[in-house]
Amino acid sequence: MASEHPPVPDFSRGDGLLPAIAQDASTGEVLMLAYMNEESLARTLAEGEAVYYSRSRGRLWRKGETSGHIQKVRGVYVDCDGDTILLRVDQVGAACHEGYKSCFFRQLTDDGVCVVAERLFDPQEVYGPTSTPDES
């Protein structure tokens, strides 16, 4: 009987980049979505800290390399199609470069967009007024 599963994960999909969801391992909160190539996944598994691929900068990007807000990886999962990765992590500080715990701090409703989370830090104090935040 042939395997029902494609290669795991299948980096041939998405031009070598797959979406990777980061979820707080303790609270279940969805923190962010970034992208991984094969090397970033291998480094994440080997080192136990999240390493993504920054599409805007075209290079590997260790989460927290500027801010110190690293993600300690508790588990790595792959979906049924092999084209999405899920990380369960312990988030140091906050995931979002805008100062929120999660990047999903805005809710869409029929009335528009509203901020539904509390800001934990001032981005300028963490990243400086002119530096680039460590987000893709």
Add this chain to the structure above:
Amino acid sequence: MASEHPPVPDFSRGDGLLPAIAQDASTGEVLMLAYMNEESLARTLAEGEAVYYSRSRGRLWRKGETSGHIQKVRGVYVDCDGDTILLRVDQVGAACHEGYKSCFFRQLTDDGVCVVAERLFDPQEVYGPTSTPDES
């Protein structure tokens, strides 16, 4: 002062398709990732049930249209970059067409891949032996 936020969400990114994460509103479990275009998001907000865009079939796809495993939407969120959507949903039945509650039923470790969830139904009984599951 100029707005620090791009359009919300910004469908000009990703060729008009943005990744959309579905999370169980009660348990926090990450259920699946699919894609949305502007029309699918508008229908999701208007109708209160998740409607995605199937990349493989090139058309809108109401989650559960074959299986009955619909997603009742409790909240819609957008990330800081405006290029990822998060749905908090009540999942009827199971999200995964392979019979698991979540599509992320496999864990990656140094030793390989292992199934870490319990199968809730036989896919052939829900979708039939020859039919196409309602997943993108």
